[in-house]
Amino acid sequence: MQTIELTSPLSSPLSPSDVQSRVEALFHRRDLRAVLVKRSLDARGSSLLLRHRVEVYGPDEEYTPYAAPQYRDVHGAEPVIVVGAGPAGMFAALKLLTLGRRPIVLERGKDVHARKYDMAALSREGVVNPDSNYCYGEGGAGAFSDGKLYTRSSKRGDNREVLTQLVAFGASEDILYDAHPHIGSNRLPAIVENIRKCIEAHGGEYHFGARVCAIEGEDGAFVVHCADGAHYRAPKVILATGHSARDVYEMLRSGGGALEAKGFALGVRVEHPQALINKAQYHGKWRPGIPAAEYSFVEQVDGRGVFSFCMCPGGILVPSSTEPESVVLNGMSNAERNSRWANAGVVVQIEPEDVPGEDPMRLMDFQQEVERMMYRTAQSCGATNPMAAPGQRMQDFCKGRLSASLPESSYHPGVVSAPLHTALPPIIARRLQKAFPKVKIGGYYTNEALLLGVESRTSSPVRIPRDPQSLEYVSRPGIFPCGEGAGYAGGIVSSAIDGIRAATACCLKD
Numbered sequence: 001m002q003t004i005e006l007t008s009p010l011s012s013p014l015s016p017s018d019v020q021s022r023v024e025a026l027f028h029r030r031d032l033r034a035v036l037v038k039r040s041l042d043a044r045g046s047s048l049l050l051r052h053r054v055e056v057y058g059p060d061e062e063y064t065p066y067a068a069p070q071y072r073d074v075h076g077a078e079p080v081i082v083v084g085a086g087p088a089g090m091f092a093a094l095k096l097l098t099l100g101r102r103p104i105v106l107e108r109g110k111d112v113h114a115r116k117y118d119m120a121a122l123s124r125e126g127v128v129n130p131d132s133n134y135c136y137g138e139g140g141a142g143a144f145s146d147g148k149l150y151t152r153s154s155k156r157g158d159n160r161e162v163l164t165q166l167v168a169f170g171a172s173e174d175i176l177y178d179a180h181p182h183i184g185s186n187r188l189p190a191i192v193e194n195i196r197k198c199i200e201a202h203g204g205e206y207h208f209g210a211r212v213c214a215i216e217g218e219d220g221a222f223v224v225h226c227a228d229g230a231h232y233r234a235p236k237v238i239l240a241t242g243h244s245a246r247d248v249y250e251m252l253r254s255g256g257g258a259l260e261a262k263g264f265a266l267g268v269r270v271e272h273p274q275a276l277i278n279k280a281q282y283h284g285k286w287r288p289g290i291p292a293a294e295y296s297f298v299e300q301v302d303g304r305g306v307f308s309f310c311m312c313p314g315g316i317l318v319p320s321s322t323e324p325e326s327v328v329l330n331g332m333s334n335a336e337r338n339s340r341w342a343n344a345g346v347v348v349q350i351e352p353e354d355v356p357g358e359d360p361m362r363l364m365d366f367q368q369e370v371e372r373m374m375y376r377t378a379q380s381c382g383a384t385n386p387m388a389a390p391g392q393r394m395q396d397f398c399k400g401r402l403s404a405s406l407p408e409s410s411y412h413p414g415v416v417s418a419p420l421h422t423a424l425p426p427i428i429a430r431r432l433q434k435a436f437p438k439v440k441i442g443g444y445y446t447n448e449a450l451l452l453g454v455e456s457r458t459s460s461p462v463r464i465p466r467d468p469q470s471l472e473y474v475s476r477p478g479i480f481p482c483g484e485g486a487g488y489a490g491g492i493v494s495s496a497i498d499g500i501r502a503a504t505a506c507c508l509k510d
Contacts (some may be wrong), residue, residue, distance in 0.1 A: 001057050007045050010048040010290060013039065016173075019054055036107065041291070043282050043447045048290065064491050068161045068168055073156050075203035079104050079234040080506055081224050083248075087492045088139020088499035089240035090192070090231040091162060093199050095503035096191035103204040103399050104232055106224065108211035108245075109137030109258070111196075112189040116312075119144065122319050126386030131211055134330060135244045135457065138208070139192035142492040144318070144332055148310070149181040162496040170193040178296065178330040184335025207232075212241075213251065215479065221477060236478055236506045240499055242324050243460035243484040246364060254463065257475040259360040262487045265309065266370060266428060266472040267347030268451040269329045270394070271409055272444070273312055277342040277471025280442040292337045295444075299435045304427075306435040309345035309458055314338050316410035319387040320457055327374035329411070329452055341410045345455035348431045361460035370425060374453045377423040381416040391416030394449035397421050400432045407450050420453050448502040463487030471505040 003120055006022055008014050014022065016036045023034035036052040057063040071094070072277045079097055082089045085107035095101035108131045109115055115137035135141045149163065166183070168428040169406040170191045173180035183191065196206055207230070214225040215237060241248045253259055274293075278286035281293035292313035310467045312331070314337030320330040355366045377390045389411055393403040403417045421429050437445050464481035465474045466488075473479040482488060482495075482502035489495040 001055055001061050004054050004056055006052040006054055007049050010050055012074040013050050015051050018054060023054065031059045031215035033063050036177045038179055039177050048285055059450040060421055066164055068164045071096045071202050072100050073202055074100060074102040080236045080238060081106060081232055081234040082238045082240060084139045084240035084242055086240060086242050087142055087495040090121050091241055091496035091504040092194050092238045092499035093204055094165060095500045097199065097202050099507040101507055103199060104234060106210040106212055106226065107138055107208050110208050112138040112143060112192045121285040122387060126325050126413060128321050130323055133322055134318055134324050135242060139188060140242050143184050143188050143192055149175055159493050159497060166191060185332045190308050224332050230407040238502050238506060239479055239481045239486065240483045241485040244457060245485055248360060249462050259358045260463040260465055261350060261352040262461055263351040264363060264461045265349050265458040266367060266454050266456045267345060267432060268454045269317055269343055269347045270329060271317060271341050272448045273448060274340055274342045276443050276448060292426045294443055297439050299438050301431040301434045304431060305349040306431050307347065309347050311344035314343050315341065317341050317343055317452065319413055321387065325373035325375045327378060327387060328371050328454060328456055329389060340411060345458065347455055347458055348428050354427060362463060367456050367461055370454055371456055373423055376416050377415050381418040385413040387413035388407060389415050390420055390423060391415035391450050391452045392418065392420040392437055393447040394445060394451055395447040397451050398436055407448060409450055411452060415452060420451055424453060425483045459490045460485055460487045471502055
């Protein structure tokens with residue numbers, strides 16, 4: 001096998017069949033197999049190019065295409081309870097089908113279509129349904145956050161098991177080789193629904209409105225009690241509850257279970273005109289039909305990383321609060337990425353030693369207090385919607401002055417001019433003020449950019465410790481914490497991979 005690179009104009013991306021034809025013509029041979037491994041955009045030269053990394057196999061070299069998993073009929077099989085229907089929970093349930101176990105998926109929120117009505121009420125009226133919002137519900141937080149699939153590392157597991165299944169359930173094959181693949185918030189709901197239908201068709205179960213409030217051991221099995229009065233019994237439990245399920249951490253702690261404080265990141269959402277980012281990243285070569293430009297950066301400020309997070313080109317900002325009287329923002333993009341704005345979280349790394357105390361929940365308490373401060377700040381500055389965000393122009397923020405006016409924003413609940421430089425904790429504000437002028441993206445540091453508070457749900461501030469070999473909860477063998485909520489993943493793909501690992505470990509532990 002040898003690896004070669006093929007290029008094409010941005011307007012003419014090569015498909016796998018195009019790559020095969022090009023390789024045959026290049027080598028004057030028809031007995032070669034060409035495999036497109038990666039496709040990426042190169043804007044460095046005088047023209048915009050797509051670079052295609054291709055593996056070429058000779059007739060005597062073995063190439064085995066990755067085979068999608070085969071699901072088994074598990075009607076009547078031994079059950080495994082899966083708490084949470086986000087990426088970790090969904091892919092744990094799919095893995096259980098391949099291993100001959102019957103997943104019983106308990107999701108506190110609503111199905112992926114019904115939860116849209118609660119998210120609409122959140123944006124329009126500021127009404128928070130604590131069990132159905134941008135964080136809770138079928139598909140998890142990632143279902144309405146662009147569907148970025150950037151994890152390419154294999155250290156946690158094989159991402160092909162995730163990506164090939166997403167394609168089988170409706171995603172474009174482009175995600176198998178694009179350098180920065182994404183699905184789009186408008187397309188993810190159908191894929192999430194197709195996953196559920198597959199699980200149910202093979203004998204698994206889904207229960208919505210099933211917020212878990214207690215897990216008890218009984219006669220060698222677990223009984224999981226839900227707030228609606230229902231209870232479910234199984235020998236094993238996979239805990240895949242996501243990074244915002246504070247009540248789950250409290251439930252574990254009240255039963256004497258171990259928790260650990262875990263570092264996370266907190267900051268602001270930054271919104272620029274997409275045209276400004278296009279001009280900077282494409283060096284003035286952008287034109288209609290070219291994808292909206294992305295960006296990323298990392299700076300070191302006073303011993304902590306300051307970095308961009310969850311960048312949404314051509315995206316919009318949405319409210320992600322999970323409780324009343326708090327303001328949390330997130331970004332999302334549809335598949336076309338065609339809005340007038342670019343947004344990203346710009347966040348500061350926070351370590352357990354940055355928040356005094358010994359309580360393993362102290363970083364989550366810190367997170368919650370900042371979210372509540374954003375609400376109080378916005379309301380004191382004249383907000384009319386409970387989800388309105390405090391905002392400040394970038395240069396005004398860095399210079400410590402209130403913005404006399406704010407640019408237009410995609411954030412539907414509204415933005416009010418507020419002193420974010422004093423509303424944010426000093427350990428956050430000071431580092432952001434130093435970082436923004438240092439960003440090496442042309443035109444980035446500008447008063448055309450709007451900062452909105454707060455971006456705080458980057459990852460879980462709590463870890464549920466598990467045995468590194470068995471993956472069982474150290475305090476209760478037979479429970480397998482996984483995904484973002486357990487503190488072992490970040491993003492759709494890594495969470496899905498961790499869910500697969502938990503399901504595999506669960507079935508090995510008999």
